[in-house]
Amino acid sequence: xxxxQPIGDRHISIQRDAIASTLxxxxxxxxxxxxxxxEQKTSLDVKPVPQSFGSNPYRGxxxxxxxxxxxxxxxxxxxxxxxxxxxxxxxxxxxxxxxxRLLPILGPSGSGKSSLVRAGLIPELxxxxxxxxxxxxxxxxxxxxxxxxxxxxxxxxISENNPTPVKKTxxxxxxxxxxxxxxxxxGLRRIVNTFPRIEVSPLIVLIDQFEEAYSLCKDATERQxxxxxxxxxxxxxxxxxxxxxxxxxxxxxxTQKHPQLNQIIGSDNNIIVPAMTTEELRQAIAEPAKYAxxxxxxxxxxxxIEQTKGREGALPLLQFALTRIWEGMxxxxxxxxxxxxxxxxxxxxxxxxxxxxxxxxxxxxxIARRIFIGLVEVGExxxxxxxxxxxxxxxxxxxxxxxxxxxxxxxxxxxVRLITLASDTGAKETAEVTHEALFEHWQQLASWxxxxxxxxxxxxxxxxxxTHWIQSGRHDGNLWRAPDLNLAQSYYSRHSHxxxxxxxxxxxxxxxxxxxxxxxxxxxxxxxxxxxxxLTAISVFAQQQLxxxxxxxxxxxxxxxxSTEPEIFSVLPRSLQVAEQQTNDNKFNEAxxxxxxxxxxxxxxxxxMPEKIAKIExxxxxxxxxxxxxxxxxxxxxxxxxxxxxxxxxxxxxxVNDVTQFEEQYTEGALKITYAILxxxxxxxxxxxxxxRLDIDEIIYLPCNTLQRIEDLWRQATNYRCxxxxxxxxxxxxxxxxxxKTLSFQIFHADFDSVPxxxxxxxxxxxxxxxxxxxx
Numbered sequence: 001x002x003x004x005q006p007i008g009d010r011h012i013s014i015q016r017d018a019i020a021s022t023l024x025x026x027x028x029x030x031x032x033x034x035x036x037x038x039e040q041k042t043s044l045d046v047k048p049v050p051q052s053f054g055s056n057p058y059r060g061x062x063x064x065x066x067x068x069x070x071x072x073x074x075x076x077x078x079x080x081x082x083x084x085x086x087x088x089x090x091x092x093x094x095x096x097x098x099x100x101r102l103l104p105i106l107g108p109s110g111s112g113k114s115s116l117v118r119a120g121l122i123p124e125l126x127x128x129x130x131x132x133x134x135x136x137x138x139x140x141x142x143x144x145x146x147x148x149x150x151x152x153x154x155x156x157x158i159s160e161n162n163p164t165p166v167k168k169t170x171x172x173x174x175x176x177x178x179x180x181x182x183x184x185x186x187g188l189r190r191i192v193n194t195f196p197r198i199e200v201s202p203l204i205v206l207i208d209q210f211e212e213a214y215s216l217c218k219d220a221t222e223r224q225x226x227x228x229x230x231x232x233x234x235x236x237x238x239x240x241x242x243x244x245x246x247x248x249x250x251x252x253x254x255t256q257k258h259p260q261l262n263q264i265i266g267s268d269n270n271i272i273v274p275a276m277t278t279e280e281l282r283q284a285i286a287e288p289a290k291y292a293x294x295x296x297x298x299x300x301x302x303x304x305i306e307q308t309k310g311r312e313g314a315l316p317l318l319q320f321a322l323t324r325i326w327e328g329m330x331x332x333x334x335x336x337x338x339x340x341x342x343x344x345x346x347x348x349x350x351x352x353x354x355x356x357x358x359x360x361x362x363x364x365x366x367i368a369r370r371i372f373i374g375l376v377e378v379g380e381x382x383x384x385x386x387x388x389x390x391x392x393x394x395x396x397x398x399x400x401x402x403x404x405x406x407x408x409x410x411x412x413x414x415x416v417r418l419i420t421l422a423s424d425t426g427a428k429e430t431a432e433v434t435h436e437a438l439f440e441h442w443q444q445l446a447s448w449x450x451x452x453x454x455x456x457x458x459x460x461x462x463x464x465x466x467t468h469w470i471q472s473g474r475h476d477g478n479l480w481r482a483p484d485l486n487l488a489q490s491y492y493s494r495h496s497h498x499x500x501x502x503x504x505x506x507x508x509x510x511x512x513x514x515x516x517x518x519x520x521x522x523x524x525x526x527x528x529x530x531x532x533x534x535l536t537a538i539s540v541f542a543q544q545q546l547x548x549x550x551x552x553x554x555x556x557x558x559x560x561x562x563s564t565e566p567e568i569f570s571v572l573p574r575s576l577q578v579a580e581q582q583t584n585d586n587k588f589n590e591a592x593x594x595x596x597x598x599x600x601x602x603x604x605x606x607x608x609m610p611e612k613i614a615k616i617e618x619x620x621x622x623x624x625x626x627x628x629x630x631x632x633x634x635x636x637x638x639x640x641x642x643x644x645x646x647x648x649x650x651x652x653x654x655x656v657n658d659v660t661q662f663e664e665q666y667t668e669g670a671l672k673i674t675y676a677i678l679x680x681x682x683x684x685x686x687x688x689x690x691x692x693r694l695d696i697d698e699i700i701y702l703p704c705n706t707l708q709r710i711e712d713l714w715r716q717a718t719n720y721r722c723x724x725x726x727x728x729x730x731x732x733x734x735x736x737x738x739x740x741k742t743l744s745f746q747i748f749h750a751d752f753d754s755v756p757x758x759x760x761x762x763x764x765x766x767x768x769x770x771x772x773x774x775x776x
Contacts, residue, residue, distance in 0.1 A: 012069040012123045018163045020137075023066055025126040029135070032201070033066060033122065034154045036141035053330050057288035058322040060417050061349070061434040064119030071291060072119035074276055074284030075112065079120040081271060083128060086121075089269070090132035090239060101234040102243040104265045106252070107273035109383065109436050110313025113246040114208050116273060121244070122206075132239060137195075138204045143212040144388055147226045148176050151205075155191050158203075176229055188229040189236055198240050205230065206244045211251040215377045215385040218464065220257075227258050250382050276315070281305045284315075285322065300325070300335040307345040314345065316435040321348040350442040353418055356410050357444060367399050367407045370498055372445050375419070375433045378456045384449060386433040393463060394431060397504050398497045398733065398740040458491060462499070466506035479510040486751075493749060494657070497740055515756030592684060599700050624703045640677065640710070643670040644717035649737045652746065659692030659749045670717070671738070674710060675747050694748035699757045704765035711767050714743060725762050 015022040023031040057071050064072045082105070089101045107113045122138060129135065139154045152172040156165035159172075176187035192203050207213075207230075213223050233241040247255075247265070249272075255262040264270070276284065285304050289296045304321065308314045321342060328338025342348040357368055374394045377387040395404045408431065411419040420434045438445060449456075469478045480488055488507055492499070499507070643649075650669020659665065662680060666672035677683040679694070686694055686701050711723045722735040724743040738746055750758055762768070 012066070012126060014067045019157055019161055021066065023069075023123055023126040025123075027127070029126045029129050031122060031126040031135065032137045034137065034139050034157050036139075036144075036150045036154050053294065054292050056323055056326045057292040058319050058326055059115075060320045060323040061316050061437070062417055062420070064115035066118055066122045068119045069123035071288045072115065072123075073287035074280040074282075075116055075120050077280075078116055078271075078273065079124050082116070082121045083124050083130070085269070085271060086125075086133070086242065086244075087130050089242065090130055099269075100231060100260075100264055101239065101241065102230065102245070102261075102264050102269070104270040105244065105246045105273060106249050106265070106270055107246075108249050108313060110316050111273045111275070112315045113248075113273050115315075117206060117208065117244060117246060125204075133202055133204065133242065135201050136204050136242075137201055138206055140206045140208065142209045142388075143207060143217060143226070145212075145216040145218070146222070147207075147213050147217055148222050149173055151188070151226065151229075152176060155188075158195060159191070177225055184232055185225050185228040186232045188241065189233040192233060192241055193238075202240045202242065204242045204244060205233075208246050210245040210247045211254075211385065214251055214254040215379070215382070216387055224258070227261050231260055248383075248385075254382075275310070278305060278309060281308060281318075285318070288322075289326070294326075294329060296325070296335045300339055303336070303339065304345060313437050313440070316437045317345050317349055317441065320352075321345045324348050324352070346441065349438060352416060353411075353438060353442045354444060356416065356418070360407060360410070361403075363400070364403050364407050367396075367404055368411070369448050370394075370396050370399070371404075371407060371411075371419075371431070372433070373448055373452055373456070375431060376439065376449055376456070377460075378449070378453055380457075384436070384439050386436050386439075388430045388432040391429045391431060393467070393500050393502060395500060396498050397501045455491065455495070458487060459495075459499070462488060462491070462503050462507070466500075466503045469506050469509075470502060474509070476513050479506070479513050481510070481514060485510050485514060489751065489755065493745075496745070511755055515759065518756055519760075596701055621704075624705045640670055640673050640713060643673055644713055647717070649717075651739060660690070662692060670714070671746060674714075674743065677710070678706075678747055692749055694750050694754055694758065696754045696757055699754060699761055702758075702761050702765070704767075707762070707765055707767055711743075724767050725759070 011026045013024045015024065019034070021033045021035070023033065059068060059071075082103070085103055089099065089103060105113050105117060118140070122140075125133065125136060125138075137158060139151075139158075141150045141154055144150050149169070152169045153165075155172050156168035157163060159165070160168045162168070172187075172191055175191055176185070178185070178187055180186050188205075192198060195201075195203070213226060217223050230243045234243045252265065255265055282301060282305060285301050286296055304318065308318045311317075321339065321344070324342045325335050325338040328341065329335060333341070343351050357365060360368055371394060374389055375387055377385045379385060391408070395401070408419065408421075410416075412421050412431070417434050418438060419431050421429060421431055433439075439449070440446070465478070465480060465484075469475070472478050488510065492507055496504070648669045650667045650671040652671075653665055653667055656665045663672055663676055666675060679685070679687040684701065684703070684706070686698050688698055689695065707724060715721070715723050718735065718737045722738045722743065733740065735741070744750075744758055744762065748754070748758060
């Protein structure tokens with residue numbers, strides 16, 4: 001016979017303070033609840049409800065909470081099963097049989113596990129106190145990405161009676177991570193033993209959505225420490241801790257990594273949440289409306305049962321449909337008409353999400369896509385899951401803050417609740433998809449996820465690395481290097497507009513650190529250049545075209561002979577002299593070729609004759625000046641100026657991902673012309689090997705004068721917002737004409753090795769973020 005007390009008044013009242021909630025049954029029994037996450041209400045106004053209608057008795061995509069106990073119907077049998085199983089677990093330990101007091105509650109996504117424990121089991125413990133768990137304190141938490149910290153927070157709240165116990169949280173977190181003298185993690189047991197009145201008011205640790213310990217927490221050690229603490233505290237004979245977890249059944253395989261936990265889950269101690277029977281569905285559908293004084297007609301109830309029964313994960317969809325039906329009733333529709341208008345149970349959720357999305361402006365739709373992609377954890381052998389993300393990590397660096405908040409509020413409106421806003425331990429706002437049923441039923445979202453499925457794991461790695469770097473004091477040792485930085489460079493070239501300011505800061509800092517390291521290597525290498533390098537350079541020169549060899553010989557002669565600058569300039573090929581005013585394309589191409597020959601000679605002689613560097617640089621500058629004059633005449637005034645003056649900037653064509661498609665990567669406009677001028681024939685043809693990128697050995701051909709002229713034109717046309725150089729978050733936000741990217745990023749498509757050298761060349765050319773920035 002069950003040792004249960006008779007059920008008195010079903011009604012549950014709730015008292016709240018800053019620390020906890022207290023459930024009080026009609027019989028004056030109490031349960032104290034400490035939550036890890038506190039939901040935030042949006043600032044949007046809730047539509048007034050006619051006086052004849054009370055508040056909506058259905059909960060949409062949100063789980064039923066303890067305060068919803070009076071409206072939670074249809075699961076009475078399962079609640080009774082849970083109550084009896086907890087009673088048995090606590091009784092075994094009273095008989096000094098060391099059975100682990102851990103109750104796993106298993107079921108597929110959307111089976112109602114969270115509602116069953118929150119609105120079913122917890123209130124039932126107030127209505128029918130267990131003999132060994134009288135007036136329990138219940139910690140309710142989800143693991144999130146840092147489950148030990150989540151546990152430490154709620155324990156510290158109990159200990160300190162403080163909603164934000166930062167110091168005590170750190171202390172408890174350290175305690176949870178310590179092993180005892182026999183090598184076990186028993187910090188939870190030791191902490192709980194210090195709680196006042198723990199003998200008469202024991203602790204129930206309820207970890208809802210335990211799968212997050214696998215899907216969100218990527219630290220295997222932290223996961224192991226959490227599990228060992230739970231098992232150790234739930235096995236001790238003093239019986240002061242009981243652990244309850246809810247776990248998605250598709251994560252059962254993950255528990256095999258933890259044999260003791262896996263054995264408990266596979267034993268008779270677990271509860272598998274079954275699909276609701278027809279009669280249970282009928283109660284869940286009909287009783288809340290009846291309780292609220294506006295019952296549904298039998299035909300509508302039957303239709304809802306028909307559309308729900310036998311469908312996995314259908315309960316949140318049913319609740320969402322019922323929420324919409326109630327709203328229709330408030331507005332004068334019959335329940336049946338309201339059900340038809342929303343497209344039935346299956347169409348309600350997806351239809352609502354699509355309706356909100358369709359009403360957004362184009363830039364807002366792009367933000368919505370990034371938000372939802374950011375809120376999914378792509379499954380690896382398991383289904384996709386939701387993830388909780390801080391808003392400052394969710395917003396991309398190019399997003400307008402007002403637009404971002406508008407989009408977020410559109411999907412988190414209390415009347416919609418597709419996204420849930422909350423606060424984490426640091427009082428920072430977070431967001432998460434309210435229910436994973438959205439992943440399956442909203443085809444727009446499923447398409448977005450599939451398009452990015454292969455790249456999301458790397459984006460999550462970048463996010464975690466950037467967060468760790470910030471939190472650890474921005475030490476260079478935590479920045480990325482090759483090969484991770486190579487991957488980041490490739491990812492950045494495709495999705496720079498999608499990463500957060502924090503990730504952008506981390507990436508650019510990694511690039512800078514790598515550039516400094518390369519410069520140190522370069523300085524060391526130059527210190528050991530010997531005569532053999534000069535001989536090698538001469539040997540290479542001998543293999544060039546006859547005209548180039550003759551020029552180099554002359555160039556070497558005047559340098560070694562101590563000639564004056566005019567004499568040095570006299571050896572420049574006539575094809576570079578502006579007096580010829582070449583208009584024929586072939587002649588112009590010949591001038592480009594000769595210019596590059598000059599630069600190759602300058603590069604090599606500069607390395608082997610550092611004492612002649614001033615004269616050598618003078619030759620280079622003279623060559624650039626002459627080329628710039630010819631180039632201005634040939635190209636700049638003819639095409640680029642006109643496009644910029646008209647504001648026809650153009651942009652990258654997102655449908656073209658292959659950089660070897662050259663000009664086809666851009667729509668018509670100044671950006672396309674700039675690319676052609678610098679990278680292609682009949683322009684400078686900096687991309688000599690036609691691989692679509694500016695490689696390390698092609699950077700020497702970047703002419704300062706021409707770059708400065710193009711820089712001036714672009715900055716003037718964009719009110720001094722956009723140019724070649726810019727690495728601050730502020731630049732990325734203000735340069736909308738180039739989608740928040742620099743000209744060098746848009747044009748050169750450089751690989752990792754080339755980025756530092758390009759930036760160095762731009763600085764030599766005195767092209768920096770603040771160059772000609774009159775707006776400052």
